[in-house]
Amino acid sequence: MATKFLLKLYVTGQTANSRRAIENLKSVLETELKGIYTLKIIDVLKYPNLAEEDKILATPTLTKVLPPPVRKIIGDLSDKKKVLLGLDLTVKKKQFVDAV
Amino acid sequence: MAKKLSKVASGIPGFDDISHGGIPKGRTTLVSGTTGSGKTAFSAQFLYEGIVNFGENGVFVTFEETPQDIIRNTKGFGWNIDKLVKENKWAFMDASPDYSSSVEVGQYDLGAFLARIAYAIKKVKAKRVVIDSVSALFTHYHYYRVVRQELHKLVANLKESNVTCIMTAERLLEDGQISRYGVEEFVSDNVILLHNRLNLHGERERTIEILKFRGLSHDSEEAPLLVSVRGINIYPRPKPKLRGKGFSQKTSTGIKGLDDMLYGGIYKNSTTLITGASGSGKTVATLHFIMEGAKRSVKSLLIEFEESPDQLYRNAASFGWDLKKYVDNGIVELLCHYPEDLRAEQYLQMIQDLVIAKKVKRVVFDSISDIQRIYNERKFRTFVIGLNAFLKMHDVTSVFTNTTSQILGVTEITETNLSTLSDNIIILKYVELGGRMHRLISALKERGSMHKRDLMEFEITEESGVDIIGPFKDAENLMSGFARRIRQMGLNKEEAERDFIAEVAAGKI
Numbered sequence: 288m289a290t291k292f293l294l295k296l297y298v299t300g301q302t303a304n305s306r307r308a309i310e311n312l313k314s315v316l317e318t319e320l321k322g323i324y325t326l327k328i329i330d331v332l333k334y335p336n337l338a339e340e341d342k343i344l345a346t347p348t349l350t351k352v353l354p355p356p357v358r359k360i361i362g363d364l365s366d367k368k369k370v371l372l373g374l375d376l377t378v379k380k381k382q383f384v385d386a387v
Numbered sequence: 388m389a390k391k392l393s394k395v396a397s398g399i400p401g402f403d404d405i406s407h408g409g410i411p412k413g414r415t416t417l418v419s420g421t422t423g424s425g426k427t428a429f430s431a432q433f434l435y436e437g438i439v440n441f442g443e444n445g446v447f448v449t450f451e452e453t454p455q456d457i458i459r460n461t462k463g464f465g466w467n468i469d470k471l472v473k474e475n476k477w478a479f480m481d482a483s484p485d486y487s488s489s490v491e492v493g494q495y496d497l498g499a500f501l502a503r504i505a506y507a508i509k510k511v512k513a514k515r516v517v518i519d520s521v522s523a524l525f526t527h528y529h530y531y532r533v534v535r536q537e538l539h540k541l542v543a544n545l546k547e548s549n550v551t552c553i554m555t556a557e558r559l560l561e562d563g564q565i566s567r568y569g570v571e572e573f574v575s576d577n578v579i580l581l582h583n584r585l586n587l588h589g590e591r592e593r594t595i596e597i598l599k600f601r602g603l604s605h606d607s608e609e610a611p612l613l614v615s616v617r618g619i620n621i622y623p624r625p626k627p628k629l630r631g632k633g634f635s636q637k638t639s640t641g642i643k644g645l646d647d648m649l650y651g652g653i654y655k656n657s658t659t660l661i662t663g664a665s666g667s668g669k670t671v672a673t674l675h676f677i678m679e680g681a682k683r684s685v686k687s688l689l690i691e692f693e694e695s696p697d698q699l700y701r702n703a704a705s706f707g708w709d710l711k712k713y714v715d716n717g718i719v720e721l722l723c724h725y726p727e728d729l730r731a732e733q734y735l736q737m738i739q740d741l742v743i744a745k746k747v748k749r750v751v752f753d754s755i756s757d758i759q760r761i762y763n764e765r766k767f768r769t770f771v772i773g774l775n776a777f778l779k780m781h782d783v784t785s786v787f788t789n790t791t792s793q794i795l796g797v798t799e800i801t802e803t804n805l806s807t808l809s810d811n812i813i814i815l816k817y818v819e820l821g822g823r824m825h826r827l828i829s830a831l832k833e834r835g836s837m838h839k840r841d842l843m844e845f846e847i848t849e850e851s852g853v854d855i856i857g858p859f860k861d862a863e864n865l866m867s868g869f870a871r872r873i874r875q876m877g878l879n880k881e882e883a884e885r886d887f888i889a890e891v892a893a894g895k896i
Contacts, residue, residue, distance in 0.1 A: 297499055298498075299496065299498025299499065299502065300498075302496070302498070304493075304494050304495060304496060307493070307494075308493075311493075331498055331499040331502040331503070332498075332502055335499075335502040335503050335505070335506035336506065338499040338502060338503055339480070339481075339503050339506065339507075342481060342482065342485050343499040343503075344482055344497055344499050344500040344503075344527070345495045345496065345497055345498075345499060345500070345528065346495060346496060346497070346498035346499045347495060348489075348495075348499065358488065358489070359488070359489035359490075360489065360490055360491075360492050361489055361490070361491045361492070361495050361528075362491050362492040362493035362494055362495045363492075363493035363494045363495065364492050364493055365492065365493035365494070366492050366493060369490065369492045370492055372490075373490045373492060
């Protein structure tokens with residue numbers, strides 16, 4: 288299946304925030320966007336120039352490059368619902384019903 | 388290991404004077420001020436001068452303006468930051484707002500911010516870093532605690548890499564808290580305040596104040612700060628040490644009799660005030676000074692507010708002086724303006740540029756009263772102090788004229804605040820006596836030298852200009868404006884006085 292979502296996750300080395308963000312994000316992607324996403328994980332300590340290009344200051348920062356518009360989510364992504372909202376993804380109907 | 392505290396020269400005109408040598412080396416200094424106080428210009432100039440004068444490369448972290456804005460805005464100062472960026476001497480770290488929306492979900496730090504600064508420092512081998520302004524970080528991010536913690540880390544990292552850093556911070560109110568969000572808590576060792584106040588005349592006035600440099604000395608008073616076409620200029624209070632070599636050699640005023648009164652003229656590098664009413668001979672006296680120098684090819688600058696070049700040439704020619712020739716061959720620079728033409732800082736800049744470019748050693752300012760008329764008191768004082776300090780630093784001998792309002796009577800020279808700034812004061816006066824106006828000249832003060840205290844009579848003649856005839860002994864109480872002839876010729880003063888008292892006692896007077 289073709290990639291519909293291009294995502295970048297900026298992290299700083301192996302900090303607790305970085306590890307948590309990677310775990311949280313992977314779990315969201317595997318349940319919600321399985322097979323239609325590409326994720327690049329960028330360590331700003333190794334690639335500060337990439338952080339410069341994307342004007343990243345905080346880590347972790349998740350950017351959604353595709354589909355437009357570009358979105359940025361800062362933090363360890365510990366709230367799944369907010370992550371989905373931040374990526375312009377509507378929460379699946381099943382979950383919505385569950386929540387009600 | 389504790390490093391020895393020292394400073395790096397900022398290169399900002401006047402700053403290294405008030406700071407006794409510059410910005411604390413290898414540490415972070417907070418520059419705090421309200422909107423429009425010159426924080427960005429000051430910090431950018433710190434980097435610029437570092438590269439241009441000291442070969443110290445710099446990183447500019449910008450939170451509010453884009454790098455393009457800064458490059459464009461500083462073009463007006465004649466800087467080409469674009470070129471410095473291409474030469475890998477100046478690096479921008481662009482943290483200006485972008486317009487893609489961002490949300491915060493969970494915990495974070497500013498790891499990328501720190502990594503990018505470290506990267507930029509390495510890239511240009513920076514010795515100087517500017518962060519403009521850290522207050523923006525607090526508005527960007529929700530968690531103050533995180534921002535504080537990361538700023539602590541940043542200051543420690545910068546210290547580690549041995550760079551000298553200026554962080555700017557917003558101040559909400561003049562005379563309020565040092566900075567918004569209490570940024571000074573993180574970089575409390577060194578704090579500079581930039582003030583921008585509205586004065587009583589409704590004009591903006593900027594000053595700079597060093598609040599503290601931990602473990603290092605600095606001036607403790609506010610100094611005027613002017614933004615000119617060359618960037619920021621700071622005007623330190625004139626200090627005795629600014630006199631450089633001090634007074635040692637004398638130079639001629641161009642008036643023979645006046646040189647005699649002053650035992651050989653005025654000291655080189657001194658400031659002389661010639662004060663007198665309109666028409667008392669001030670301009671002629673200054674022309675003597677200029678012509679005497681010009682004949683010996685001493686570069687001179689004549690600043691004239693009352694007469695046009697042609698009027699001056701004619702005036703000089705009437706005494707047989709070819710002023711125009713010296714202006715044409717570049718010995719004498721002539722600046723003729725209406726005082727309203729330019730702002731105080733522009734005048735200062737123009738004079739400074741000319742003095743440096745032409746190696747001017749004599750300056751005449753005719754008259755300072757014209758400037759005083761249009762500037763408020765504080766601005767006038769700033770201007771005069773600034774000009775005076777600059778001229779002394781450059782070994783210039785200067786003559787200022789001051790026009791008093793009264794033709795006859797008491798001369799109040801202290802009204803101008805100029806008397807304390809002047810090393811020498813020459814008074815020109817009219818005295819009415821025996822139905823005739825007499826011209827008098829006296830040396831009220833000559834710093835560091837003896838001078839004759841006699842009142843001398845002079846005339847202005849076509850052959851010799853100001854021609855001092857000799858002591859004026861026919862009368863007394865001249866300075867009070869109520870001149871009284873000593874009644875009997877041939878009597879000395881004491882005898883005359885005795886006679887006078889006797890006549891009063893006898894009821895004759």
